[in-house]
Amino acid sequence: MLFSNINRNEVTHNLENSQYDVLIIGGGITGAGIALDAVTRGMKVALIEMQDFAAGTSSRSTKLVHGGLRYLKQLEVGVVAEVGKERAIVYENGPHVTTPEWMVLPFHTGGTFGKYSTSIGLKVYDFLAGVKRSERRKMLTADETILKEPLIKKEGLNGGGYYVEYRTDDARLTIEVIKEAAARGAHLMNYVKADRLIYHDGKVVGIQAEDQLSGGRLEVRAKKVINAAGPWVDSIRKMNGSLSKKTLKLTKGVHIVLDQSVFPLKQAIYYDTPDKRMVFAIPRDGKTYVGTTDTFYQHDPRQPKITKEDRNYLLSSIHYMFPTVNISEKDIESSWAGVRPLIYEEGKDPSEISRKDEIWESDTGLITIAGGKLTGYRKMAESIVNLIAKKFKDEHDRLFSNCLTKNMPISGGDVGGSKNFSHYKEEQISNGKKAGLTMEESEQLLSVYGSNAPILFRMIEEDGQEAERYEISILLWAKLKYAIDCEMAATPTDFFYRRTGALLFDIKTVINNKEKVCNYMAKIFSWSNKEKAAYEKELEEKIKVAASPSQED
Known part of the structure; x- marks a missing residue:
């Protein structure tokens, strides 16, 4: 069966007529990781997401699978050690959605980092994160730092640290994990909103939900229910009557995108701001994106808005570290904002709150996981599925295997490992050319879709004439x-x-193709004129939000 909403009625039927071991509420990277871990151990798994998969925090990050260097400053050694090691695992299991990115950390007189603290910090970072020899930090002189990135502020520059992070597409990473879970037998569905929990003998045994696309109702039942709803974790706990003790505190992070013609950055930079925070500037596909801010947020997390203060903060940070870059609000091409669901710590500023994850269990048996980072999604999943496996052993005398995901490629990652990915692409380019694509076009699809690219090649060979019909x-x-x-x-x-x-x-591609894409999807899904108009309106609003420099809260 295709993993497609074309089969939505069939997926709904399966969800309603199955008794699951595990039901996960939330289809971001945390829920996706839990679904994959649980299904590969032999559990019968369902997952529902009230929006699209990855529509919340998991598509709005800094697009880095990074080890959390700044957490060393807060002495969160455990966080650095765990997520640092996980970077390499995420890369190995999905080299098509994760790429090593050498980063320069410049240090200036009076800045957050000095030569000694940078050298020691990066050395400790390498040790804690288990960084392989070829990617261990190097220290640069001021001249070498400028050679790497001539736009860096030269006044007071004393040198730089040179180290590796991993760049990713956070949404595609989440989708690939979701797809792998589906391929292994999990039942997953987007646009299904849980609005009531079902109980038996005082224990949570399922949810009642609304299909956000059809308006229909459905029930899904499971022995264990996991709340992995990210920014909405507390709303599920409130529904369960278990919102007490620790709660979430949402913080907002904003990023802006500029064309390389106005900000020709050639080297990823992790740099100081005047208020002693750290910000990333990263070149990507002809653009440079910069972020992130870190402010408390109390509004609707579905569409966090960018304020003038957010925008001006990032523009000021660019002017501060790259003084020859002459940009203003009008140069912002697109932007995005996301919220981080952090565990509240009284008296701490947004940047000081720990990114550690925690698991809570209510008296009704609802299991909640909150906090954490994109990089650590697999370990978070392992922790919570270990807990569930123990409960099945104790309560039902059922045994499940240990975690299997450490060396398991995600969807698209079956390319023989990261070292073999380039060779895999070279081998497969001929299939792309056979489908009528150029070498560059074939390579582009292989780089994004990995071992799934041959499926796209076959689609082009067999049905490519459809593209001409829809222009x-x-x-x-x-x-x-x-x-x-x-x-x-x-x-x-x-x-x-x-x-x-x-x-x-x-x-620009979105603006130029929005009408054609809407027409194609309307035909495939048999939308009514009213449905098509609603989806077109939604897209127009998203374009407006992305392209507008600021939208006041």
């Missing part, structure tokens, strides 16, 4: 058809935002 470029059509048939995309926004990232990094 869509062959590459965009292939991505669209694959997103619909194999990635559960239900709306144009799903496609342009979370399946391709074009809404953030190639907004």
Whole structure:
């Protein structure tokens, strides 16, 4: 069966007529990781997400699978050690969605980091994170730092640290984990909102929910229910009557995107701000993106808005560290904001609150996981599924295996490991050319879709004429058809935002193709005129939000 909303009625039927071991509420990276871990141990797994998969925090990060260098400053050694080691695992299991990115950390007189603290900090970082020899830190002189990135502020520059982080597409990483869980037998569905918990003998045994696309109602039942709803974790706990003791505190992070023509950054930089925070500036596909802010947030987490203060803060940080870069608000091409669901610590500023994850269990048996980082998703999943496995052993005398995901490629990652990925692409380019693509087009699809790219090649060979009928470029059509048939995309926004990232990094393509994509999806899903108009309106609003420099709260 395709992993597609074309089969939505069949998926709904399965959810309603199955008794699951585990039901997960939340389809971000945490829920996705739990689903994959649990299903590969032999558990019968269901997952529901009230929006699209990865629509919340998991598509709004800094797009880095990073080890949390700044947490060394807060002496969170355990966090650095764990997520640092996980970076390499995430990369190895999905080299098509994760790429090593050498980063320069410049240090200036009076800055947060000095030469000695940077050297020691990065050395400790390498040790804690288990960084392989070829990616261990190097120390640069001031001249070497400028050679790496000539735009860096030269006044007071004393040198730089040179170390590796891993760049990712957070939404695609989440989708690939979701797809792997589905391929291994988990039942997962987006646009299903849990609005009531079901109890038996005082214990949570399922949810009642509303299908956000059809308006229909459904029930899903399971022996164990996991609340992995990210920013909405506390709303599920409130529904359960277990919102007490520790609660979430949402903080907002904002990023802006500029074209390389106005900010020609050639080297990723992790740099100081005047208020002693740290910000990333990262080149990506002809753009430079900069972030992030860190402020408390109390509004609707579904669409956090960018304020003038957010925008000006990032522009000021650029002017501070890259004084020759002459940019203003009008140069911001697109932007995004996301919220971090952190565990509240009284008296701490947003940047000081720990990114550690915690697991809570209520008297009714609802298991909640909160906090954590994108990088540590697999370990978070392992912890919570270990807990569930123990409960099944104690309560039902059922045994499940230990965690199997450490050396398990996610969907698209079956390329023989990160070292073999380039060779895999070289081998497969001929199949792309056979489908009529150029070498560059073939390489592009292979780089994004990994071992799933041959599926797109076959689609082009067999049905590529559809692209001409809808006047869509062959590459965009292939991505669209694959997103619909194999990635559960239900709306144009799903496609342009979370399946391709074009809404953030190639907004002109979205504007030029929005009507064609809407027409194609309307035909595939048999939308009424009213439904089509609603999805078109939603996309227009998302374009407006992404392209507007600021939207006041």
